[in-house]
Amino acid sequence: MLGKTYDSQVCSIARSLEVIGERWSLLIIRDALFGGATRYSDFQRNLGIATNVLKARLDGFVEAGIMRRHRHSEQSGLHEYLLTDKGRALAPALVALSEWGDRWATDGEPPILYTHSVCGNEVGQQTVCAHCGRVDDPAEIQAVIGPGMPAGRVPREA
Template structure:
């Protein structure tokens, strides 16, 4: 389990022993998911690209990028062509947020209003679906059939 010593949102959701609450501590700050969206789908790696796309205050962008680096979602790489500058590269942890952005966008399309993009399969140019499947039998699972239960044992830390 990845632990971060920083409290990104200013609180650790006291009394919430929940992976969703801990995930929000890492990626739930305003602008963080949009930075990740641009890195994941627009392949942005440079501060100037994020700045231009988001029109975010420079100090806020720097803080969000630094926090995402500290959390292990990005790593930095010095640019040989521009001394003193670096690029922000997604780690495996950061790359694994792709389905989260797809699902959140699809939810927004359905319930708030369609946005300007859709997510398509590169090989056949068809819109992708994000479905929940059973780990044992591989069947698609209807959301009404998803329930929660306590883990029988806690994962090793």
């Protein structure tokens, strides 16, 4: 298994993986976002995940601010795990991963469709240029140095 940190990587993808990169993480978030799961028992039943792994993931999400722990009942001592704005902001990434999986990792028709709850039409992810609009060819997307890159990591020009 990979380490938990990617100290040598100066990249927002690597930083994201430190928080949500473990194999169960996105499935837990998927069930919270789209399946209505809030209780420990919901996640355990839906995913069949080992209890120690589930506890570690939920605790990590609370610590990272992706979920908050809310006491479900004073009498039972049970808690719900509710997504924060930070956690709900992962929805577009999950829709994009689902679309990729529908195209490249699934035989046949998509097993799940995402729809807009207001009008019922299908929801999808797009890569959009602020000037030109939709970008359909991934070869047209390039990575360039951003303002958050540490000065010592910027390549020198020859």
